[in-house]
Every structure is written in structure tokens, then in C-alpha cells.
Amino acid sequence: MLIIKTEKIDEFLEELKTNFSVFNIGGSLSDGGMSFKKYFFPPVEKIFSKTSTSNVEVMKAPKKFILLGLDLPDLEALTYLDEIMQNPNEDFFYLQKRKQSVVIGLTAENIDTAPGGDIVFQDVGETKYRVWENTAKGKKLIKKYKRFFEESDINAGADSDGAPQIPNNESLGEWSRSMRELLLDSEFLAKAVEWSRDHPIWDELGKKCLGCGICTYVCPLCHCFSIEDSVGLDDKCSRCRKWDACTLPDFAKIAGGHNFRPSIKERYYDWFYHKFVRGYNEYGKSQCVGCERCKELCPAGIDIYEILSVILKDYKKTLAES
Amino acid sequence: MRLKKTMIDKNKKPRVAIYDFTDCEGCEVKLVSLRERLLALEKKIDIVNWRLGQERFESGPYDITIIEGTPIHHHEISLLKELRENSKILVALGACAALAGIPGIMPEKDRKVWYEKIYSSQYHPAGVDAVPLSAYVDVDFAIHGCPVDEDEVVRVFEELLAGKTPSYRGFSVCFDCKQAGNPCRIAEEKKPCLGPITQGGCKAVCVSGGSPCYGCFGIREEANIPSLVKILEKIADPKTVERYLTMFHNRTKEILELKDNEK
Numbered sequence: 001m002l003i004i005k006t007e008k009i010d011e012f013l014e015e016l017k018t019n020f021s022v023f024n025i026g027g028s029l030s031d032g033g034m035s036f037k038k039y040f041f042p043p044v045e046k047i048f049s050k051t052s053t054s055n056v057e058v059m060k061a062p063k064k065f066i067l068l069g070l071d072l073p074d075l076e077a078l079t080y081l082d083e084i085m086q087n088p089n090e091d092f093f094y095l096q097k098r099k100q101s102v103v104i105g106l107t108a109e110n111i112d113t114a115p116g117g118d119i120v121f122q123d124v125g126e127t128k129y130r131v132w133e134n135t136a137k138g139k140k141l142i143k144k145y146k147r148f149f150e151e152s153d154i155n156a157g158a159d160s161d162g163a164p165q166i167p168n169n170e171s172l173g174e175w176s177r178s179m180r181e182l183l184l185d186s187e188f189l190a191k192a193v194e195w196s197r198d199h200p201i202w203d204e205l206g207k208k209c210l211g212c213g214i215c216t217y218v219c220p221l222c223h224c225f226s227i228e229d230s231v232g233l234d235d236k237c238s239r240c241r242k243w244d245a246c247t248l249p250d251f252a253k254i255a256g257g258h259n260f261r262p263s264i265k266e267r268y269y270d271w272f273y274h275k276f277v278r279g280y281n282e283y284g285k286s287q288c289v290g291c292e293r294c295k296e297l298c299p300a301g302i303d304i305y306e307i308l309s310v311i312l313k314d315y316k317k318t319l320a321e322s
Numbered sequence: 323m324r325l326k327k328t329m330i331d332k333n334k335k336p337r338v339a340i341y342d343f344t345d346c347e348g349c350e351v352k353l354v355s356l357r358e359r360l361l362a363l364e365k366k367i368d369i370v371n372w373r374l375g376q377e378r379f380e381s382g383p384y385d386i387t388i389i390e391g392t393p394i395h396h397h398e399i400s401l402l403k404e405l406r407e408n409s410k411i412l413v414a415l416g417a418c419a420a421l422a423g424i425p426g427i428m429p430e431k432d433r434k435v436w437y438e439k440i441y442s443s444q445y446h447p448a449g450v451d452a453v454p455l456s457a458y459v460d461v462d463f464a465i466h467g468c469p470v471d472e473d474e475v476v477r478v479f480e481e482l483l484a485g486k487t488p489s490y491r492g493f494s495v496c497f498d499c500k501q502a503g504n505p506c507r508i509a510e511e512k513k514p515c516l517g518p519i520t521q522g523g524c525k526a527v528c529v530s531g532g533s534p535c536y537g538c539f540g541i542r543e544e545a546n547i548p549s550l551v552k553i554l555e556k557i558a559d560p561k562t563v564e565r566y567l568t569m570f571h572n573r574t575k576e577i578l579e580l581k582d583n584e585k
Contacts, residue, residue: 029510032503043501210546210553212496212518214506231484233362233476243497249544250492264546299496299508299518300553 002131002142003152004121009129012148016066020102025069033297035220036070036078040097041085041243043217047093049238061096068104070117073176073289075105077220079116083283084223093241102141108171123171128152172290179290179305182312189308190280192315193272201310206265208300213245215294215302216271221287224251224274246270272307332485336385339371340415341405343398344425344452345391348469349416350374356472363476366483382408386482390415392422394449399458406459411482413463414455415475417538420464422573425452453573463488467524468538468570474523491523494542495535498526507534514558514566519545536569541576548580 004012016022025036050056070078082098085091105116108123111132118138121129131149133139142149172180182189196202216222226244231237244251247267252260261267279287288304295303342350353360354375370380387409393399406412417423428436429451437445455461465478481488495517499506507515507529516537517529524539541547554563571577 029505032500032505034500034503043497207546208549210494210518210549211544212494214496214500214509214518217497217500230477230480232480233359233366233483245493245497248492248494264544297506297509299506299515300549301509 001152002133002149003124003128004131004149006127006129008148009121012145013068015145015148021063021065023065023067025067025074028071028074028291028293029296033214033218033293035218035291035293036067036074036103037081037220037223039065039067039101040081040094041091041223041225043243044240045093045242046238046240049236051234051236059093059096061100064100064102066102066104068106070103070105071291072105072107072109072111072115072172073180073291074220075103075107075114075116075120077116077289077291078103080283080285080287080289081221081223082116084221084287087283102137104138173292175295175305176290176292179288179292182305182308183286183288183290186276186280186284186286189276189286189312192308192311193276195315195318196311197269199311199314201307202265202269205268205302205307206263208302209247209264209268210300211247211249211264211267212299213248214297214299216245216247217243218293218297220289220291220293221275226250246274272304276308331385332483335366335368336483337380337383338367338369338386338388339382339384339405339409340369340373340375340388341371341390341401342374343389343391343393343402343419344395345416345418345423347374347390349390349418349467352469352472353415353475356475359472359476363479367479384409386411386413388413388415389419389455392418392425392452392455393458394425394452396448396450399450402455402458411462412455412459413465413478414461415465416470417466417468417570418452419455420461420466420540421538421570422452422454423468423538423570426454426570426573427568451573457573464540466521466538466540471524473525490540490543491521492543493522494518494545495520495522495524495526495529495539497522498524499529499535502526502530504529508553508557512557514554514562516550516566519547519550534566536566538570541571541574545576547576548583551580 013022023039028035046059048056048058085094102119103117105114105120107120111120111122114120114132114134116134118135119142120132120134122132124130131142133142216224224244224246225241228240228242229237230240247264249259251267254260261270275287279285295305340350340353356363369376370378370384382405387405389402389405389412393402414420418425433447437447463478465475467474478488499517502525504526505511507513507517513534515529515534517526517535519541520535520537521539521542528535551563554566567577
């Protein structure tokens with residue numbers, strides 16, 4: 001199978017940089033915790049503009065770029081976000097940028113298939129990475145730079161099933177592992193979160209949550225936005241789309257000032273409702289990959305795993321009693 | 323703050339006056355720093371009175387009056403009330419006008435100590451405590467900041483000129499701060515910050531530059547101030563928390579209410 005040696009990776013990247021813009025995601029907390037999401041769906045983007053005499057000028061796609069270093073949860077999130085942005089309607093501005101990208105994942109987890117992205121480098125120890133060519137776009141890139149890659153038999157020490165002996169150097173933290181275990185049964189999570197609407201935990205969270213929106217900004221799957229129109233001093237009218245956050249007061253406010261979710265409690269519950277109930281109903285799985293960003297970056301120290309654990313415990317109790 | 327339906331007549335260049343009371347004038351310098359955009363703006367508005375920026379000095383009524391600073395003398399208070407009567411739209415410019423800001427930090431009894439030290443006991447000051455403009459008159463809109471952000475100034479003018487009621491930013495400084503790629507002061511560095519309760523739009527210049535957010539952009543609508551205070555009290559002593567909350571907000575109703583509730 002195809003491998004790349006550790007010492008070749010830097011050379012490969014240097015070579016890539018001569019032809020493309022290369023962005024490195026780094027760890028999940030680098031760049032203020034902003035995930036890959038901003039490269040395809042920027043926090044603020046002017047999508048088109050026009051004047052009274054000119055035609056509509058639609059935002060142009062960026063040049064081809066490489067996005068590097070997405071870990072296992074991020075790769076899964078990217079696959080999921082692609083789905084959200086294509087079904088039921090295609091999001092032109094997301095796909096426009098997505099098409100221009102080649103995404104290279106990086107993981108030390110034991111994977112038996114590439115969870116997303118165009119290419120995945122899997123750390124298999126002994127200073128080499130197994131290379132998963134996940135898409136035609138990925139294959140094409142590797143073909144172009146094939147001198148950095150080589151065929152190697154990492155199955156040398158395969159056991160009787162023929163499974164490769166890959167050292168167990170798992171990279172995800174304990175929190176992510178526990179969260180991802182809960183996510184395995186997203187149907188149950190959906191039922192529990194829907195059931196929990198009147199649970200006292202939401203009153204507590206309504207008092208605790210600052211409504212700052214950080215959790216939604218750093219979430220690789222949150223994708224709600226608002227639209228702002230403006231008329232510039234140059235008489236150019238522009239339409240801009242901007243990340244919104246369901247924890248903010250204006251999110252469910254409509255013309256005339258009515259707010260469908262007048263308190264933080266309702267807004268915060270809605271965040272969970274979209275992730276775990278609507279996510280399951282609409283796409284068959286929770287809109288969470290256990291990347292841990294929301295937990296690490298919440299100024300109020302809110303931990304979604306803890307909340308889900310309380311809800312699940314009480315939901316199970318209710319089920320047992322009925 | 324009141325929102326008036328009678329916005330400006332789009333067929334006429336609005337008559338604009340720019341006044342300043344007690345402050346550092348830094349926000350007016352920001353207007354000058356608009357440079358080319360100020361020239362573009364001047365094609366759309368008629369600045370008929372601006373002490374700092376031009377010689378032209380025409381009396382009211384005005385369509386839009388922009389007021390920087392806060393009145394601390396009874397002459398200034400009368401002038402403010404007069405300007406309100408003579409203006410269709412009154413806009414507070416910057417933290418001093420909108421929040422009382424830095425001049426609002428020190429109440430009279432503390433000022434007295436310094437008057438004596440600096441000017442001797444013979445000195446009889448005529449000044450009163452600095453409070454937000456809204457304590458004296460209705461303010462139609464406040465452009466927040468210490469100093470104001472140039473893009474925000476342009477945005478407010480664009481909205482006024484388009485016949486819209488300008489809107490406050492419904493998001494926190496945290497949105498700006500994440501875009502700037504900063505680590506979270508509170509969550510990661512365990513340092514105090516008012517970003518989560520403060521209106522965004524400032525580009526998080528302070529946090530990006532290594533300083534905390536002291537909330538000069540005004541309290542964001544429906545901010546959860548009590549929760550932030552609890553969080554800050556876990557990472558800083560009560561005196562520090564008090565200092566953060568009173569840097570710009572010593573005289574704002576949100577923080578005064580918070581203090582009343584604590585009593």
C-alpha cells in the first residue's frame with residue numbers, strides 16, 4: 001500500500017506551496033479554535049453586489065488551495081457538512097470554495113476507511129504514514145507528486161486475519177472518546193434530547209450560558225447564517241452573509257420585534273435540539289463529531305457531554321419506570 | 323433609546339452638525355481618519371457645523387447631530403438639550419457620549435481629593451458628574467467605542483442615508499475575537515474579559531493586542547451579566563472584577579442595576 005515517509009512530508013508540503021495556497025488547520029484549538037469550516041463558509045462574506053446601472057457581480061471562487069491537517073473528527077465533520085450543504089439544496093458559495101480545495105487529513109487513529117477529505121495520512125508508526133486516496137481529486141494530486149510516495153508492505157507483521165499490525169497510537173482524548181461513544185446511538189440521543197425539553201437542566205443552563213456564540217462559531221458543523229444588505233457610500237448595494245448563532249438574542253427575532261425564543265434557556269436548548277434532534281431527523285445522525293472545541297472554549301465552562309449524560313440518565317430512568 | 327420613524331429626506335443632502343463635550347476628541351480624529359471615505363461621505367451629507375474639522379459654523383435646525391463626549395458643565399447640558407430640540411436625529415459618538423466612559427469613572431467626592439491636591443482648596447469646580455447623554459436627552463443611536471471603529475461609523479451613515487434605522491450589533495466581541503484567531507482569555511488563559519457581554523463590531527483590537535476587553539462597545543442586548551460576573555469572580559479578586567465593570571460602565575444603567583440587585 002501507498003506510504004509517505006515522515007521526512008518526506010515537509011518536502012511534499014514545500015513543493016505544494018510552490019503551486020497552491022496551503023492552509024494548515026493545526027490542532028483543534030489553534031486559530032482560536034476555528035475549524036476548517038471558515039475556508040468554505042467564511043464568518044463574513046460578501047456574496048454579491050450591484051449598482052443601479054451595473055449587473056450583479058457575484059463573488060468569485062478562490063484559487064485552488066490545499067487544506068491540511070484535519071483530524072478524524074474534522075474529517076467526519078467535513079463529510080457531514082458537505083452533505084448538509086448539498087441536501088436538500090445546493091449551497092452555491094460553499095460548494096464554490098469546496099470545489100477549489102484539496103483536503104488532506106492527518107490521523108493517528110486506527111481507521112479502516114478514509115472518513116473524509118481527499119487524502120488521509122494515517123500515522124502507522126516507524127516514521128511512516130499510510131496514504132489513503134479517498135477521491136479522484138486526491139489521486140490526481142498524488143499522481144502529480146508521486147516522487148514523494150512509495151509502495152510499501154506495512155502488512156509485514158499481519159496476524160492470521162490479515163489485518164495490519166498498526167501500533168495503537170490513538171490520538172483522541174478521553175473526552176472525545178466518551179462523546180463519540182454516545183454519538184454511536186444518535187437515535188437514542190435524539191429521543192432523549194427531545195424528551196428533555198422540560199428538564200430542569202435547561203433552567204440552570206439558561207442562567208449559566210453567556211449567549212456569546214463561541215460554541216457555534218468553533219463547531220465544525222454549525223452552519224446557520226444571517227443575511228445583511230447594505231448600500232455603500234459608493235452607491236453599491238451588497239449582500240453579505242454572516243455566521244449567526246442560535247444562542248444570540250436576534251436569532252429567532254422577526255420583523256416587528258417578536259422573538260420566538262425570548263430567553264437564553266430556550267436559545268440554548270435550541271442549539272441541542274438542532275444538533276441532536278433535527279440532525280438525526282434530517283440527516284440520520286447527530287450534528288456533533290466530538291471534536292471538543294465547544295467544551296474547551298466555552299467561557300462559562302459548559303460541557304455538552306456532562307449535559308447529555310444527565311439527560312440520558314434521567315431519560316433511561318423514565319423509560320425503566322414506564 | 324428611541325427609534326424615530328422620521329428618518330432623513332433621501333432627496334436632500336442632510337444637514338449635519340458635529341459637536342463635542344468633555345472628552346479626548348479621539349473619536350472625532352477617527353472621523354478625520356476616514357480620509358477618502360470622509361470625502362465620499364461629504365458628497366452625501368452637508369456638514370454645516372464642525373468645530374474641530376472646519377470653519378463653517380451654521381446654526382440649526384439639523385437633520386443629524388453627532389455628539390462626542392459628555393456634558394459636565396451646566397452650559398454644556400443646556401446646549402445638549404438645545405441641540406436635541408434642533409435635531410431630527412441625535413447620534414452619540416464614542417464611549418464618553420454613549421456610556422459616560424472614562425470621565426464617568428470618578429464621582430464628585432473622589433474628584434474633590436484631587437482638586438485639592440492639584441489646584442488647592444481655593445479652587446471651586448463647576449463640573450458635575452459625567453453621565454451618558456441619554457441621562458439628559460433622548461439619543462437615537464449610539465456609535466460605541468473608545469475610540470469608535472471607522473467601519474462602524476461608515477456603516478451607521480450608510481444605514482441612515484439609505485433611510486434605515488441603524489441597528490446595534492446583535493453579537494458579542496467573541497465573534498470578532500474568533501475571527502481574529504485569538505485564544506479565549508476566559509476559557510483558555512483564565513484571565514478576565516468582558517467580551518462575551520459586549521457588543522461586537524470592534525474587530526477585537528484590544529484582545530488581539532494583548533489587552534482585555536473592558537466593554538467600550540456597550541453592553542450587548544440581553545447580555546447575561548450576572549453569569550459573567552460569577553465566572554470572573556472565580557478567576558479574579560472582587561476588586562479587579564469591579565474595576566473591569568466600572569472602566570466604561572460606571573454610569574450605565576445595566577451596571578447600576580446590577581449593583582442595585584447585589585444590595
